[in-house]
Amino acid sequence: MTVSRTLRSTWLWAALGLVGSLLIAYASPRAVPDPAVHWWYVPAVPAGRGVSLGLVYAGMAALSAGWLGLGRSLPSRRGLLLIAAAWALPLALAPPLFSRDVYSYLAQGTILHLGHSPYHSAPEVLAGLGRPRVLDAVSPFWRGTTAPYGPLFLGLVSLIVGGVGSRLVAGVLLIRLVELIGVVLLASAVPRLTRALGTDTRRGLWLALLSPLMMLQLISAGHNDVLMVGLMAAGVAIALAGRPLTGIALCALAATVKVPALAGVLFIAAAWARAETSRAQRTRFLLAAGAITIAVLGAVTALTGAGVDWLSTSLFSTPAKVRLALTPATAVGYTIASLLRDAGVTTTGRGLEGALGLVATGLTALAGLVMLWRVRVVTMVASLGAFLLLAAVAGPALWPWYLEWGLALIAAVRWAQRSALLPAAIVVAAFVVKPNGILGLPRPTAPAVLAVYAAAGLAIWIGHRRRAIGGDRQPPASGAGSGDTAPAAMTSTASSALTGG
Numbered sequence: 165m166t167v168s169r170t171l172r173s174t175w176l177w178a179a180l181g182l183v184g185s186l187l188i189a190y191a192s193p194r195a196v197p198d199p200a201v202h203w204w205y206v207p208a209v210p211a212g213r214g215v216s217l218g219l220v221y222a223g224m225a226a227l228s229a230g231w232l233g234l235g236r237s238l239p240s241r242r243g244l245l246l247i248a249a250a251w252a253l254p255l256a257l258a259p260p261l262f263s264r265d266v267y268s269y270l271a272q273g274t275i276l277h278l279g280h281s282p283y284h285s286a287p288e289v290l291a292g293l294g295r296p297r298v299l300d301a302v303s304p305f306w307r308g309t310t311a312p313y314g315p316l317f318l319g320l321v322s323l324i325v326g327g328v329g330s331r332l333v334a335g336v337l338l339i340r341l342v343e344l345i346g347v348v349l350l351a352s353a354v355p356r357l358t359r360a361l362g363t364d365t366r367r368g369l370w371l372a373l374l375s376p377l378m379m380l381q382l383i384s385a386g387h388n389d390v391l392m393v394g395l396m397a398a399g400v401a402i403a404l405a406g407r408p409l410t411g412i413a414l415c416a417l418a419a420t421v422k423v424p425a426l427a428g429v430l431f432i433a434a435a436w437a438r439a440e441t442s443r444a445q446r447t448r449f450l451l452a453a454g455a456i457t458i459a460v461l462g463a464v465t466a467l468t469g470a471g472v473d474w475l476s477t478s479l480f481s482t483p484a485k486v487r488l489a490l491t492p493a494t495a496v497g498y499t500i501a502s503l504l505r506d507a508g509v510t511t512t513g514r515g516l517e518g519a520l521g522l523v524a525t526g527l528t529a530l531a532g533l534v535m536l537w538r539v540r541v542v543t544m545v546a547s548l549g550a551f552l553l554l555a556a557v558a559g560p561a562l563w564p565w566y567l568e569w570g571l572a573l574i575a576a577v578r579w580a581q582r583s584a585l586l587p588a589a590i591v592v593a594a595f596v597v598k599p600n601g602i603l604g605l606p607r608p609t610a611p612a613v614l615a616v617y618a619a620a621g622l623a624i625w626i627g628h629r630r631r632a633i634g635g636d637r638q639p640p641a642s643g644a645g646s647g648d649t650a651p652a653a654m655t656s657t658a659s660s661a662l663t664g665g
Contacts (some may be wrong), residue, residue, distance in 0.1 A: 188223035195213065195220045228594065259336075356402075358576045438539070
């Protein structure tokens with residue numbers, strides 16, 4: 165009777181999430197009117213934008229409630245994957261919400277397809293290249309900005325453009341199809357990671373794959389971060405399975421989608437090099453890792469014809485063009501500048517925010533070096549995930565979907581699976597961007613944002629202290645709780661990878 169009741173509860177929560185996904189998909193064509201793009205379907209009712217927008221928010225709430233409820237009565241791994249597919253499909257066929265970045269992808273891919281460099285030419289050049297319709301779909305804010313993405317992704321979009329031309333709806337759907345490859349890779353990698361760490365596979369999938377952050381800010385919005393994350397997580401999982409050099413190659417490939425995945429290369433290399441027993445073996449492994457990374461980056465760059473300019477300052481300067489209250493450096497700078505102005509001190513808030521951003525970047529780099537120095541094979545997943553979260557938060561602009569960089573790995577770690585704060589934070593993050601892609605927190609809300617960050621930091625510190633006092637340390641990987649033994653890579657050295665062992 166109890167099992168039957170639990171099963172019924174599970175599928176009721178799954179059904180609620182599906183209703184939410186369907187509501188969002190149904191109402192979205194009218195919820196965010198788009199004069200440049202007419203979607204392949206438009207519902208006859210409701211006719212009003214306000215009602216449609218209300219249905220989208222109702223769908224978001226239902227999806228989030230279904231996800232939270234599902235976390236209390238998790239089905240099998242297969243059941244979770246079926247639910248993830250059912251929730252994602254309507255969103256993958258609906259108009260993009262929460263961002264117009266996917267149209268920027270199409271514009272940059274079009275520039276590359278026409279023989280120009282998207283790292284030198286911004287989308288505005290399309291007006292003179294006979295593609296004004298593509299340009300019209302790009303957000304005006306980004307029309308004068310060069311591409312901050314890697315050559316693999318833009319090369320794939322260039323191929324899509326070669327097939328669909330200026331047909332924007334078809335282009336968006338095909339880009340989503342490419343990015344769903346990342347979702348599939350993540351669905352395969354998370355169980356491998358949880359088995360290696362001896363944690364709960366179902367909870368890991370629930371956190372990484374089915375969350376509102378994934379469904380709304382990545383799949384619905386069509387962001388390419390999910391492709392990067394899927395490749396990187398696959399690389400980490402393969403490294404833990406005893407093939408660190410293959411894992412490094414996959415992480416390098418992920419970096420040709422977005423550069424943050426290079427952190428995966430560094431952490432895998434550092435962890436396995438430290439496992440070596442001699443300096444000669446360590447040097448040999450690091451040289452092999454470096455050679456593989458350069459080979460992958462060079463091969464992708466050459467095959468796509470994008471040139472080496474993708475490794476330029478635009479990768480970092482482009483995100484910095486937008487100032488968000490959600491970004492800690494911006495929030496602190498804005499708050500301090502406001503207090504100084506209230507005290508009669510003349511100051512430039514933007515300059516202060518920029519200076520604090522540089523400080524945050526420096527501190528992040530320093531923290532990354534410390535993590536690399538201390539990383540071990542058995543702590544690599546947690547360390548890499550924590551660094552990626554830190555890099556997202558301390559970067560020049562914090563958009564909620566950036567959190568998935570680290571969440572995809574942290575989801576396999578024991579403390580994250582036990583956290584009550586993390587699911588709540590995920591739901592909040594999924595709601596802070598409005599369906600039209602505008603952050604729902606204007607800069608004057610910076611002091612309130614800082615207060616929330618302080619409260620969250622205090623809760624994390626208290627939780628850490630309680631785990632430390634209670635001796636709740638994550639044990640070395642032993643497969644406990646998964647029924648599997650730890651992979652050989654968790655106990656072997658990197659030299660075995662070089663010798664074919």
